[in-house]
Amino acid sequence: MTRKPQQQRAKATVDAIVQAGFLCLAKHGIEGTTTRHIADEAGIGVGSLYEYFANKQEVMDAMYQMVVADVVSMIQPLTPRLVKMEIHEAVRTLLYEFRELLMRDDARYLKYASQAVNVAQRDNLEPINKILNDLVVQYVMHHPEVMRLRNLPVMSYIIINGGIFSVIRHLGESAPMLTFDQLAGGLADMAKHVMDGEMRKVDNEQ
Amino acid sequence: MTRKPQQQRAKATVDAIVQAGFLCLAKHGIEGTTTRHIADEAGIGVGSLYEYFANKQEVMDAMYQMVVADVVSMIQPLTPRLVKMEIHEAVRTLLYEFRELLMRDDARYLKYASQAVNVAQRDNLEPINKILNDLVVQYVMHHPEVMRLRNLPVMSYIIINGGIFSVIRHLGESAPMLTFDQLAGGLADMAKHVMDGEMRKVDNEQ
DNA sequence: GCCTTAATCCGAATTGAATCCGAACAATGA
DNA sequence: TCATTGTTCGGATTCAATTCGGATTAAGGC
Numbered sequence: 046m047t048r049k050p051q052q053q054r055a056k057a058t059v060d061a062i063v064q065a066g067f068l069c070l071a072k073h074g075i076e077g078t079t080t081r082h083i084a085d086e087a088g089i090g091v092g093s094l095y096e097y098f099a100n101k102q103e104v105m106d107a108m109y110q111m112v113v114a115d116v117v118s119m120i121q122p123l124t125p126r127l128v129k130m131e132i133h134e135a136v137r138t139l140l141y142e143f144r145e146l147l148m149r150d151d152a153r154y155l156k157y158a159s160q161a162v163n164v165a166q167r168d169n170l171e172p173i174n175k176i177l178n179d180l181v182v183q184y185v186m187h188h189p190e191v192m193r194l195r196n197l198p199v200m201s202y203i204i205i206n207g208g209i210f211s212v213i214r215h216l217g218e219s220a221p222m223l224t225f226d227q228l229a230g231g232l233a234d235m236a237k238h239v240m241d242g243e244m245r246k247v248d249n250e251q
Numbered sequence: 252m253t254r255k256p257q258q259q260r261a262k263a264t265v266d267a268i269v270q271a272g273f274l275c276l277a278k279h280g281i282e283g284t285t286t287r288h289i290a291d292e293a294g295i296g297v298g299s300l301y302e303y304f305a306n307k308q309e310v311m312d313a314m315y316q317m318v319v320a321d322v323v324s325m326i327q328p329l330t331p332r333l334v335k336m337e338i339h340e341a342v343r344t345l346l347y348e349f350r351e352l353l354m355r356d357d358a359r360y361l362k363y364a365s366q367a368v369n370v371a372q373r374d375n376l377e378p379i380n381k382i383l384n385d386l387v388v389q390y391v392m393h394h395p396e397v398m399r400l401r402n403l404p405v406m407s408y409i410i411i412n413g414g415i416f417s418v419i420r421h422l423g424e425s426a427p428m429l430t431f432d433q434l435a436g437g438l439a440d441m442a443k444h445v446m447d448g449e450m451r452k453v454d455n456e457q
Numbered sequence: 458g459c460c461t462t463a464a465t466c467c468g469a470a471t472t473g474a475a476t477c478c479g480a481a482c483a484a485t486g487a
Numbered sequence: 488t489c490a491t492t493g494t495t496c497g498g499a500t501t502c503a504a505t506t507c508g509g510a511t512t513a514a515g516g517c
Contacts, residue, residue: 051463051464080505133443135390137439140435155419155422155423172319203414206416210412212353230402233340237338238445238449239441258485261493295496297476298478307475
C-alpha cells in the first residue's frame with residue numbers, strides 16, 4: 046500500500062529514489078535498471094521503495110514529472126524576454142536553454158528523454174534516413190534552381206525528423222486537435238516556405 | 252541456440268512469430284505482451300520461438316526490420332514520380348503514402364511505431380505543450396502583425412513537436428552530421444521562413 | 458523521561474515471465 | 488528402411504518485481 050511521505054526522512058527517501066532512478070538509467074539503460082539497483086543506489090532496501098511507489102513504472106513516472114516540471118519552470122521565467130524578441134532569436138534562445146537543461150547534471154535529463162522518446166536508437170533509422178536523403182538528392186537533380194541554396198542538409202534533417210515524429214504522434218492521438226489533412230498540408234507548406242525563403246536569402250546576398 | 256530456418260515449415264514459423272508479434276502488440280501493448288502470448292497467437296510452443304530468436308527483443312527487432320523494409324520499398328518506386336513534382340505536392344504525396352502504410356492491416360505498423368517511438372504517451376506531454384502554446388499566444392500578442400495569419404496552430408504543432416524530437420535525437424547521436432548550432436539556426440530560420448511565407452500568402456490573397 | 462502510536466524501513470519469500478533444454482517428432486536422402 | 492539432421496514442444500530453471508510481516512524509529516501526550 047503506497048503512502049505519502051510525512052516525516053522529513055521519508056521525503057528524503059522519496060527524493061533519493063528518484064535521483065537514484067536517473068543515475069541508474071544513465072548507468073544501466075532502461076532495460077538494465079532493476080528495482081534493486083535503484084534501491085542500492087539510493088541506499089535503502091527494496092521494500093522501502095514500495096512504500097512510496099506502487100511499482101517501478103511509478104518511479105519512472107516521477108522522473109518524468111520532474112523533467113516536465115523543470116522544462117516548464119525553465120520556460121516560464123523566460124517568456125517575458127522571449128516575446129519581445131525577433132522570432133529567429135526567440136527560437137534560438139529557447140533551444141539553447143532547452144539544451145542546457147537537458148545537459149545539466151551529466152546529461153541526466155537527456156539520457157532519460159532519449160530512452161523515453163526513442164527506443165529504436167539501438168539500431169538504425171538509417172535505411173529510412175538513407176532513402177529519404179537519396180530522394181532529396183534526386184529531387185535536387187530534377188530542380189537545378191534548388192542547388193544554389195546551402196544548408197539543405199540541415200533543413201532536410203529537420204523536416205524529415207520532425208515530419209516523421211509529428212505524423213506518428215498525430216496518428217496516435219486519441220483526440221487530435223488537427224486533422225491529418227491539416228498536418229500534411231502544414232508540412233507541405235512549411236517545406237515550400239523554407240525553400241522559397243532560403244532561395245530569397247541567397248538572392249539577396251548576391 | 253538460434254538457427255536459420257531451412258525447411259519451408261520453419262520459414263513459415265518464423266513468419267508466423269513476427270506476424271503474431273504485431274497482433275499481440277496491438278492487443279496487449281508492449282508491456283502486456285509475453286512470449287507465451289506471441290507463441291500462442293502464432294500457434295506454436297514457446298520453445299520454438301527461441302529456436303529462431305535469441306530473446307523477445309529480437310522478435311521486436313525483426314518487426315522493426317520489417318517496418319523499415321516496407322517503408323523503404325514504399326518510397327523507392329515512388330521516387331521517380333515525386334522528383335518531378337512541385338515540392339508542396341511531393342511532400343503531401345509522400346505523407347499520404349506514409350499514412351496509408353502505417354494504417355494498413357488494422358494500423359499494425361502505426362501501433363508498433365507509436366510504442367517504439369514514444370513511450371511517454373501514457374500520460375501527458377500536456378504541461379509542456381500547454382506552456383509552449385501559452386508562449387505562442389503571448390508572442391502573438393506582442394507581435395500583432397502575426398495575428399493575421401491562420402493555421403498558426405498547425406505550424407506551431409509541427410515546429411514544436413518536430414523541434415523537440417530533432418533536438419533530443421540530435422543530442423543523443425554519437426556521430427552527428429550537424430552541429431547543435433546548425434540545428435538551432437536551422438530551426439530558427441525555418442520558423443522565420445514559415446512566418447514570412449504565411450504572411451506573404453495572406454497578403455496575396457487580399 | 459516514558460509510553461503509545463503511527464511512520465518508516467527492511468529483506469526473505471512469493472510470483473510470474475523469460476529463457477533453457479532434452480526428449481519426441483518430421484523431413485530428407487541414401 | 489534407416490540414419491541424420493531439422494523442427495517442435497512444454498516442463499524446469501532463473502531472475503527481477505512485488506508482497507508481507509516484523510523490526511526500528513520519530514512524534515506527541517502525559
